[in-house]
Amino acid sequence: MTDYPLPHIAHDLSGQVALVTGGTSGLGWRFTRVLAAAGAVVVPTGRRRERLDEIARVIEADGGTAHPIEMDMTDAESILAGVAAAEEAVGTVTIAVNNAGVPDAQRAHRMSLELIDSVLDTNVRGPWILACEVARRLMAADRPGRIVNIASVAAFSYSGEGAALYSVSKAAVARMSEVLAVEWARFGINVNCIAPGAFSSEMMDGMLERMGDISQRFPRRRIGDPAQLDSTLLYLCSPASDAVTGTVIRVDDGQGPR
Numbered sequence: 584m585t586d587y588p589l590p591h592i593a594h595d596l597s598g599q600v601a602l603v604t605g606g607t608s609g610l611g612w613r614f615t616r617v618l619a620a621a622g623a624v625v626v627p628t629g630r631r632r633e634r635l636d637e638i639a640r641v642i643e644a645d646g647g648t649a650h651p652i653e654m655d656m657t658d659a660e661s662i663l664a665g666v667a668a669a670e671e672a673v674g675t676v677t678i679a680v681n682n683a684g685v686p687d688a689q690r691a692h693r694m695s696l697e698l699i700d701s702v703l704d705t706n707v708r709g710p711w712i713l714a715c716e717v718a719r720r721l722m723a724a725d726r727p728g729r730i731v732n733i734a735s736v737a738a739f740s741y742s743g744e745g746a747a748l749y750s751v752s753k754a755a756v757a758r759m760s761e762v763l764a765v766e767w768a769r770f771g772i773n774v775n776c777i778a779p780g781a782f783s784s785e786m787m788d789g790m791l792e793r794m795g796d797i798s799q800r801f802p803r804r805r806i807g808d809p810a811q812l813d814s815t816l817l818y819l820c821s822p823a824s825d826a827v828t829g830t831v832i833r834v835d836d837g838q839g840p841r
Contacts, residue, residue, distance in 0.1 A: 605683030727771030764829030780835025
């Protein structure tokens with residue numbers, strides 16, 4: 584048997600390369616900084632060059648290493664080129680956080696075809712393509728890895744307030760995590776999912792502007808702080824979770840129905 588330390592809870596990511604989609608804003612901004620603080624070389628991706636440069640400066644000021652890459656999650660070629668560029672610059676991506684996502688904020692029957700395509704491309708098709716490309720390169724390098732997909736508690740319940748396709752897309756992300764975990768387990772690639780509730784972000788700011796203070800409906804009457812996701816993210820990205828794959832972890836502060 585393996586001689587594990589007591590307790591087996593290491594979160595050191597030294598020697599790892601962590602790519603975070605949507606790493607220039609919202610939860611992705613926090614995720615990128617957390618992984619860098621744990622020792623990983625981070626590759627934040629996004630479409631806004633100025634924001635990529637900004638997060639890189641923040642990481643480096645904190646003593647970390649960042650290699651930002653422009654990536655459009657609605658463009659398959661951009662995704663494939665971005666993963667290839669990351670590998671060429673800093674080595675094989677061993678941790679991928681599929682964080683980028685967009686809301687729909689419209690009733691289903693009123694959505695344009697363009698909005699439908701944008702939501703599904705960003706929230707489902709793009710993450711699938713990225714996960715598969717990262718996995719292919721890990722297999723080719725004969726290395727284990729971690730893929731963490733960010734869903735939402737909206738994957739499990741829907742209040743009927745104009746985010747039906749978002750709910751469907753996040754349910755797909757949760758299921759994607761489960762099935763890819765089965766396919767890639769024998770290669771040492773763990774695929775898991777975090778389903779956050781309402782946490783502070785630019786997306787949440789827009790929701791609060793449309794709907795008012797939804798926190799008053801929650802048992803604890805508060806919106807979560809992204810820092811409260813740190814421990815779950817690190818657990819799923821680190822050696823501590825070596826036997827955990829195909830799992831969806833809800834982190835919602837008791838907000839959602841059970």
